[in-house]
Amino acid sequence: MLFKNIWTRMITLAAAGIVSIGLATAGAEDKKTKENAGAEAKKASTAPERVIKTDAEWRAILTPEQYRITRQQGTEAAFTGRYWKFKGEGTYVCVACGYELFDSQTKYKSGTGWPSFWEPIVESHVGEVTDRGSGMIRTEVICNRCDSHLGHVFEDGPRPTGLRYCINSEALNFIPAEKEKTEAAEKTKKK
Ligand SMILES: [Zn+2]
DSSP states (O other), X not given: OHHXXXXXXXXXXXXHHHHHHHHHHHHHHHHHHHHHHHHHHHHHTSSSOOOOOOHHHHHHXXXXXXXXXXXXXXXXXXXXXXXXXXXXXXXXXXXXXOOEEEEGGGEEOXXXXXOEEXXXXXXXXXXXXXXXXXXXXXXXXXXXXXXXXXXXXXXXXXXXXXXXXXXXXXXXEEEEHHHHHXXXXXXXXXX
């Protein structure tokens, strides 16, 4: 009786052992897959580090108007935005993720009622998408880091590019050059 019990116990233990080995292997494989996925994601994002948020997260950080324009391809009414006739010197960044998009030196008076630029600050920072909405074929421009809708680009701009980036003020935040300089100087001082 005792003998039989020992065997039963040994079999039970062995079985448990196999199960736990099985579980450990499954765990290791799962971890490996995740590591590979991470490495591949890193490889793919050598350009800008993507900013990806859920719809609810965007709603939480953007005003309703910013949300309507950047996440739902909206357009602000002409001559109403805060930057269409603004002339400060500095950098325009994405209102949603802070990515640098346009330099004030490429801003010009287009007469359209929207902030207009003839060139992005860095070409790869602004993406282009074919927009077939509103019964027209236009080229939509987006922030290449968070995919926010910014506006459209047209080929009736001034020299040297001949392009007109027609951007919603609501999609932008302006960082004055003075502030950038001060911050840079403070950083140097701290070092
Ligand atoms: Zn962005």
